[in-house]
Amino acid sequence: MKIFSTENIRKIDRVTIEEEGVSSQELIRRVAEAVTSEIVAHWSPSTPVVIFAGSGNNGADALVVGRMLLEAGFYPRILLFNFHGDSLSRDCRQAKHDLLATGYQGLVEIIDRAELPTLTPEHLVVDGLFGSGLREPLEGGFMMLARVISESGATVISIDVPSGMFGDWNARVIGRNVVHANLTIAVQFPRLAFFLSDNADLVGRWKVIDIGLSERAILNTPTKYFYVERDEVSAVLKSRKPFSSKADYGHALLFSGCYGMTGAAVMAARGALRSGVGKLTVHSARAAFPVLQGQVPEALFSPDRQDYVISDMSARFNCSAIGVGPGIGTNDATRGALETLIKSYKRPLVIDADALNAIAQNQSLLDHIAPGSILTPHAGEFDRIFGAQTSAEGRLLKAIEVSHRYKILIVLKGHYTATVRPDGKVFFNSSGTPAMATAGSGDVLTGIITSLLAQGYKPESASVAGVYIHGLAGEIAADTHGEYGTTGMDIADAVGRAIKVIME
Numbered sequence: 001m002k003i004f005s006t007e008n009i010r011k012i013d014r015v016t017i018e019e020e021g022v023s024s025q026e027l028i029r030r031v032a033e034a035v036t037s038e039i040v041a042h043w044s045p046s047t048p049v050v051i052f053a054g055s056g057n058n059g060a061d062a063l064v065v066g067r068m069l070l071e072a073g074f075y076p077r078i079l080l081f082n083f084h085g086d087s088l089s090r091d092c093r094q095a096k097h098d099l100l101a102t103g104y105q106g107l108v109e110i111i112d113r114a115e116l117p118t119l120t121p122e123h124l125v126v127d128g129l130f131g132s133g134l135r136e137p138l139e140g141g142f143m144m145l146a147r148v149i150s151e152s153g154a155t156v157i158s159i160d161v162p163s164g165m166f167g168d169w170n171a172r173v174i175g176r177n178v179v180h181a182n183l184t185i186a187v188q189f190p191r192l193a194f195f196l197s198d199n200a201d202l203v204g205r206w207k208v209i210d211i212g213l214s215e216r217a218i219l220n221t222p223t224k225y226f227y228v229e230r231d232e233v234s235a236v237l238k239s240r241k242p243f244s245s246k247a248d249y250g251h252a253l254l255f256s257g258c259y260g261m262t263g264a265a266v267m268a269a270r271g272a273l274r275s276g277v278g279k280l281t282v283h284s285a286r287a288a289f290p291v292l293q294g295q296v297p298e299a300l301f302s303p304d305r306q307d308y309v310i311s312d313m314s315a316r317f318n319c320s321a322i323g324v325g326p327g328i329g330t331n332d333a334t335r336g337a338l339e340t341l342i343k344s345y346k347r348p349l350v351i352d353a354d355a356l357n358a359i360a361q362n363q364s365l366l367d368h369i370a371p372g373s374i375l376t377p378h379a380g381e382f383d384r385i386f387g388a389q390t391s392a393e394g395r396l397l398k399a400i401e402v403s404h405r406y407k408i409l410i411v412l413k414g415h416y417t418a419t420v421r422p423d424g425k426v427f428f429n430s431s432g433t434p435a436m437a438t439a440g441s442g443d444v445l446t447g448i449i450t451s452l453l454a455q456g457y458k459p460e461s462a463s464v465a466g467v468y469i470h471g472l473a474g475e476i477a478a479d480t481h482g483e484y485g486t487t488g489m490d491i492a493d494a495v496g497r498a499i500k501v502i503m504e
């Protein structure tokens with residue numbers, strides 16, 4: 001699914017109204033209907049509801065919600081901000097007119113001074129103050145109102161975006177001055193801001209409502225941001241050919257594990273095998289031999305000269321992709337071997353965990369990484385390489401910059417893992433569960449991406465599809481083992497089932 005900028009949403013909105021003959025009032029009605037259904041489905045008419053309506057079309061949405069709630073037997077209190085008595089947009093004016101035409105007596109129109117109702121945790125607030133028309137961060141009375149709403153303990157449903165938050169970038173916004181929603185109901189598209197952890201407390205849970213904006217305009221409007229769902233991944237994954245052998249599905253090589261961290265190699269190997277690679281070799285410290293051969297008998301074992309660490313990454317066989325990092329440790333000999341690998345290997349590598357930490361200690365290696373390589377850092381690993389970031393927004397912008405500069409893909413792991421490509425495109429992942437916040441989970445991802453790369457998938461699709469598969473495997477594992485009980489190995493073992501579900 002495309003994630004559009006606020007500016008492009010306005011354009012798509014305009015095309016829909018001008019070319020498809022749908023009126024803006026009809027679009028507002030569709031928004032209001034979806035918001036009202038949500039309320040009617042979860043709250044009873046006796047709930048004390050307070051609706052805050054601004055002077056633009058976000059306010060128009062809110063006023064129509066008010067009218068529809070009245071029809072459903074609720075009796076909401078509605079506050080409309082209409083400074084000087086003449087600031088309403090055309091559609092907001094119409095919505096006010098239609099509301100008053102029902103005989104409703106509860107409208108409080110705020111023309112100069114605001115008398116705000118007392119809000120309690122029992123209240124349900126509908127926040128229709130500001131949507132995509134927000135010009136500046138909130139100040140003065142609106143800033144105070146946002147704080148009052150957020151601090152009241154009331155349940156808040158925000159229409160389109162939480163008021164005071166921009167849909168795109170929010171570096172200038174202070175979270176405390178934004179309405180904190182429990183649920184944000186976005187019009188037609190999710191917003192970039194929803195995917196950045198900085199805004200998690202503002203957006204709350206979110207849903208998208210389809211109001212039928214022009215499909216042609218959606219298709220023809222370019223964007224750099226995407227939300228990856230199952231359909232997009234199933235379109236990428238190829239079915240296996242009937243007359244094929246393991247030779248058709250690549251040979252992956254993992255440099256992984258050392259004494260004390262052999263499990264990382266096991267999980268990466270399991271992830272690779274469960275995602276369809278034809279052949280897998282794991283090069284690891286000699287001491288890893290019994291564990292790897294016992295736990296992953298399908299993989300070939302390539303022993304290092306050293307017993308406890310990897311000291312040599314020159315073994316290449318005829319491998320079609322290499323993944324490096326899980327459980328390799330930070331030993332000097334291993335770091336030296338990694339430097340040689342990075343400087344000599346001309347095809348895309350998958351680089352994770354301690355391999356990322358080694359790059360953090362020798363940043364000149366970034367100039368040598370083969371174009372198309374995939375780095376899979378979590379926020380801490382990313383910051384160690386590219387500098388400390390104070391916000392998720394800053395980190396994403398930095399990732400976009402360095403991905404372009406070094407021609408590498410960055411899989412920034414988090415709640416919505418973001419895959420950033422050198423062309424500036426960013427893919428936010430939709431699958432996953434907090435159950436995956438467990439040791440070994442990242443090793444499995446490295447295995448999956450390396451496996452897909454070895455099978456001939458381009459780095460762009462291996463990374464995005466790999467992240468989705470990994471998240472879905474986590475969900476499947478958590479179905480059985482629960483949020484607390486899911487282990488890295490459970491995730492690895494669910495990878496095959498995840499791919500099956502995607503391809504069905």
Ligand SMILES: NC(=O)C1=CN([C@@H]2O[C@H](COP(=O)(O)OP(=O)(O)OC[C@H]3O[C@@H](n4cnc5c(N)ncnc54)[C@H](OP(=O)(O)O)[C@@H]3O)[C@@H](O)[C@H]2O)[C@H](O)CC1
Nearest residue numbers: 013027028055056057058059130131132133134135136160
């Ligand atoms: N996406 C769609 O296709 C549809 C969206 N809908 C809804 O419409 C809003 C956007 O409506 P719009 O009228 O463009 O803008 P807003 O309602 O968000 O706000 C505009 C008013 O707010 C004033 N404003 C802006 N910033 C500030 C500020 N920092 N402090 C005080 N006041 C501010 C602004 O004042 P101006 O001086 O700039 O005029 C306006 O009065 C969208 O979010 C959806 O909810 C439709 O319902 C259907 C189609």
Ligand SMILES: [K+]
Nearest residue numbers: 130159161163
């Ligand atoms: K809003």
